[in-house]
Amino acid sequence: MAAFDINHAGGLAPAVPREGAGASPCSACSIRNLTICAPLNDIEQTQMAAIVTNIEQPPGTPLFDEGEPADHVFNVTAGTIKVYKLLPDGRRQVTGFLFAGDFLGLANQDTYAYSAEAVTACHLCRFPRRKLEDLMTRFPKVEQRLLNIASNELAVAQEQMLLLGRKTAREKIASFLLLLAKRAQQRGQKDDSVSVPMSRTDIGDYLGLTTETVSRTFTQLKKANLIRLLPNSQVELSQRAELEDIAGGF
Amino acid sequence: MAAFDINHAGGLAPAVPREGAGASPCSACSIRNLTICAPLNDIEQTQMAAIVTNIEQPPGTPLFDEGEPADHVFNVTAGTIKVYKLLPDGRRQVTGFLFAGDFLGLANQDTYAYSAEAVTACHLCRFPRRKLEDLMTRFPKVEQRLLNIASNELAVAQEQMLLLGRKTAREKIASFLLLLAKRAQQRGQKDDSVSVPMSRTDIGDYLGLTTETVSRTFTQLKKANLIRLLPNSQVELSQRAELEDIAGGF
DNA sequence: CGCCCTCTTGAAATTGTTCAATAGAGGTGG
DNA sequence: CCACCTCTATTGAACAATTTCAAGAGGGCG
Numbered sequence: 001m002a003a004f005d006i007n008h009a010g011g012l013a014p015a016v017p018r019e020g021a022g023a024s025p026c027s028a029c030s031i032r033n034l035t036i037c038a039p040l041n042d043i044e045q046t047q048m049a050a051i052v053t054n055i056e057q058p059p060g061t062p063l064f065d066e067g068e069p070a071d072h073v074f075n076v077t078a079g080t081i082k083v084y085k086l087l088p089d090g091r092r093q094v095t096g097f098l099f100a101g102d103f104l105g106l107a108n109q110d111t112y113a114y115s116a117e118a119v120t121a122c123h124l125c126r127f128p129r130r131k132l133e134d135l136m137t138r139f140p141k142v143e144q145r146l147l148n149i150a151s152n153e154l155a156v157a158q159e160q161m162l163l164l165g166r167k168t169a170r171e172k173i174a175s176f177l178l179l180l181a182k183r184a185q186q187r188g189q190k191d192d193s194v195s196v197p198m199s200r201t202d203i204g205d206y207l208g209l210t211t212e213t214v215s216r217t218f219t220q221l222k223k224a225n226l227i228r229l230l231p232n233s234q235v236e237l238s239q240r241a242e243l244e245d246i247a248g249g250f
Numbered sequence: 251m252a253a254f255d256i257n258h259a260g261g262l263a264p265a266v267p268r269e270g271a272g273a274s275p276c277s278a279c280s281i282r283n284l285t286i287c288a289p290l291n292d293i294e295q296t297q298m299a300a301i302v303t304n305i306e307q308p309p310g311t312p313l314f315d316e317g318e319p320a321d322h323v324f325n326v327t328a329g330t331i332k333v334y335k336l337l338p339d340g341r342r343q344v345t346g347f348l349f350a351g352d353f354l355g356l357a358n359q360d361t362y363a364y365s366a367e368a369v370t371a372c373h374l375c376r377f378p379r380r381k382l383e384d385l386m387t388r389f390p391k392v393e394q395r396l397l398n399i400a401s402n403e404l405a406v407a408q409e410q411m412l413l414l415g416r417k418t419a420r421e422k423i424a425s426f427l428l429l430l431a432k433r434a435q436q437r438g439q440k441d442d443s444v445s446v447p448m449s450r451t452d453i454g455d456y457l458g459l460t461t462e463t464v465s466r467t468f469t470q471l472k473k474a475n476l477i478r479l480l481p482n483s484q485v486e487l488s489q490r491a492e493l494e495d496i497a498g499g500f
Numbered sequence: 501c502g503c504c505c506t507c508t509t510g511a512a513a514t515t516g517t518t519c520a521a522t523a524g525a526g527g528t529g530g
Numbered sequence: 531c532c533a534c535c536t537c538t539a540t541t542g543a544a545c546a547a548t549t550t551c552a553a554g555a556g557g558g559c560g
């Protein structure tokens with residue numbers, strides 16, 4: 001999906017032994033420089049690869065549920081994941097969508113604080129939590145990277161609180177589309193048209209709206225010629241500047 | 251305010267030199283075990299104390315503003331701080347209230363992602379960011395602690411998104427009061443009546459409501475005999491179980 | 501080709517907001 | 531110590547945004 005980004009293509013890479021069967025695919029990983037593995041050299045990378053399992057997650061399948069023992073952490077390598085929390089009566093708040101390069105499963109309790117489910121077909125790297133923790137004490141760089149990731153997520157969460165608490169439906173949808181565009185751009189995808197793989201319900205649960213309001217607002221933006229709804233869940237951001245104006249500085 | 255909690259009261263503490271003038275007050279710090287300094291022994295603590303400045307923050311005064319260079323991080327030792335983000339037109343979202351023991355200023359950009367202001371008179375420990383970072387590489391325990399704190403804040407932020415996106419005014423207020431009670435309890439205060447030092451506007455900006463709705467909802471809960479509004483911004487939680495029921499698992 | 505699920509659209513209902521006025525609390529100065 | 535003044539909180543009524551309830555349209559998959 002994303003373009004390959006071999007970020008150590010110089011001639012100095014040491015000869016890393018490739019194990020037979022499940023040989024470390026990490027050195028060819030296209031999103032390596034986006035994620036937790038970024039600060040590691042090839043040798044360290046191999047140690048990381050030794051504790052990792054590659055898993056595939058069909059669309060709509062749960063990765064884990066809130067309250068389960070948090071035995072693993074994950075790194076998304078392809079696809080879209082949603083994470084959410086539920087109220088006792090079933091109301092749902094999607095707290096984030098995760099894409100290739102994103103890390104997930106951070107928890108300082110021994111149980112997950114939220115549920116995670118594949119939106120599209122996903123590929124992930126799965127790390128046993130315990131082993132990653134061991135590895136972190138050996139490679140403080142990884143811990144630093146994780147703190148960095150956490151700080152980032154915190155800033156994103158605060159931005160989302162601003163959206164949820166203070167923005168109108170129109171502003172929320174505009175912000176959402178721009179966020180998707182920004183994330184796609186980070187992964188090296190074109191940003192004139194955005195892929196919106198999640199359902200209206202998921203979007204509503206992310207933005208604190210109902211499906212109907214999401215739908216109506218899309219229609220409204222479409223009629224104002226700010227966006228175009230294309231086939232294959234693609235949305236063209238025809239008037240990016242105008243959208244940014246509506247979104248309120250995001 | 252909170253009870254003293256000297257957590258290393260054994261007989262093995264080494265003789266720590268106390269500098270003359272601004273001698274490390276840390277060893278008598280009542281919230282030490284709640285915060286970033288918790289994992290340090292007395293010697294390490296002294297090194298920490300060497301880079302710290304104690305500051306006092308009168309009510310209503312800004313600590314820093316969003317977008318300013320993030321040169322310092324802080325630790326609240328007394329009082330209440332609010333942190334918030336603004337939209338271009340002035341709408342405000344309070345993303346958190348901070349109390350004694352709370353850490354603030356985490357940012358991986360070089361500027362603050364939010365503004366911070368004293369609600370009540372506050373005392374804080376101020377660390378130069380650069381120096382704390384140096385210290386972290388020397389004491390990985392501190393970095394671990396910070397990652398822990400960040401993970402915690404992340405879980406709190408997700409809970410808040412659930413509140414902002416999916417709870418009714420009544421549920422929001424109930425959750426808010428229970429949160430204050432829980433935080434007060436953590437600091438070792440009684441939890442039958444809660445101190446609510448912030449204005450209705452601040453509460454509204456925290457919960458995604460208007461002042462009027464906050465006020466009306468307080469009145470409504472009061473009339474239902476779930477709370478009592480006492481003098482000095484104290485609120486008695488008369489029917490804790492009922493409130494928890496309304497709050498929806500918080 | 502048709503069925504099912506999601507998305508869209510419409511109309512009524514509701515929650516929370518906005519605008520406006522009153523009440524109350526805390527602080528100041530006479 | 532009290533009166534006054536100002537700021538904050540409360541209350542009321544009209545309004546607006548979003549939700550809810552309901553029905554129809556579209557699209558993808560077997």
